[in-house]
Amino acid sequence: MKVGCIILSVTIFLAIMAVCVMVKFATDVTVDERKREYESRGGAVYQFTKAMGVISLHENTSLPIAERFPYVAAVTRNSSTLWSFACFASVVLIKWVVTSAHCRRSGATHRVLLFQDFARNYTHTYPVLFWRLHEKFNISNPTPKYDIAVAKLNVESYPFTIKPSVFDEKETYEVDAAVWKTVSTMNKKLYLTNDFDVFEVKIASFNRCFEGYGVELDESLICIDLSDHDDCFIHEFGPIYSMDKIVGILAVKPRDCDLKLAIFTNISYYTNWILKSTHTTYYG
Structure with missing residues (x-):
């Protein structure tokens, strides 16, 4: 009886040790994989x-x-x-x-x-x-x-070579909307994708956006007409550009799929404010 108990105890002990070794090995592998991912993909930033x-x-x-x-x-x-x-x-x-x-x-x-x-x-x-x-x-x-x-x-730890967009005080008449496409889930969470598009859009009269949203526009805002496109622009989308010049950033997105009007902040109107806020005394 005692011999049987000893044998059973030893067996259980060996089994526990084996499980511990397996867990330790699995943990080490996971740590190594995470370490490799950290080193190869930019670590915490990734x-x-x-x-x-x-x-x-x-x-x-x-x-x-x-x-x-x-x-x-x-x-x-x-x-x-x-x-x-x-x-x-x-x-x-x-x-x-x-x-x-x-x-x-x-x-x-x-x-x-x-x-x-x-x-x-x-x-x-x-x-x-x-x-x-x-x-x-x-x-x-x-x-x-x-x-x-x-x-x-903060770009000190990882400088980028992306050429910035330009801006100035001149009025713009032809613009493109930059659309970095998103995917919406059932819980309305938005995910970015690696799909990108550009739409030529029209600058509409102030009255159209006033009729659609009840917002009185002045020179600091731009009314944009998206009706030439079948897409439903009910999510946030990118700035509008003229060549490499940034023209506007989204202030009011389209209310629904039928009202394809958006209101953008006019960057040209705020050129001096941007330079002042960034303490940039000259911009060529």
Whole structure:
């Protein structure tokens, strides 16, 4: 009886040791895999990118268009442990992005994601050092008026070579809308994809947007007509450009699929404010 108990005890002990060894081995493999992923994919930044939901649809998608608007950026934020897409921006003045003031959420951490290599589906995110919102923008009761902000990026640890978009005070008549396509899930969470497109859009009269949204427009805002396209633009989409010049950032997105009008903040109107806010004394 005692011999049987001893044998059983030894067997159980050996079994426990074997399980411990297997768990240790499996854990070591997992750690090594995570370490390799960290070293090869940019470490914690890569984890940020994954959490922000960049979904690869297919390789080499829209590559010429990616080269056409390489400065389009996505602003993402993290209120707790979940990163989510907030809005789009455009790189200006090397280390800055210009975006909508309503994009910034108080108490949240923000990062700016750039799709640096569409062919290899590679992205990189940059921390926002600080924001500068327009002084007249009402955070507690936001309106399209003065809905503009600039954010400075921390690019010291990972400099990028993306040429920034240009801007000036001249009026623009022909514009393209940059569309970094998104996928919406059942719970209405938006995920970015590696698919990109550009639409030629029309500048409409102030009255059309006033009739559609009840917003009185002036020279600081632009009414954009999207009715020539079948797509339903009910999600946030990218800035509008004229060649490499950024013309506007989204202030009011289309209300539904039938009302294909959007209101953009006129960047040319705020040229001096951008230079002042970024402490840039000269821009050529």
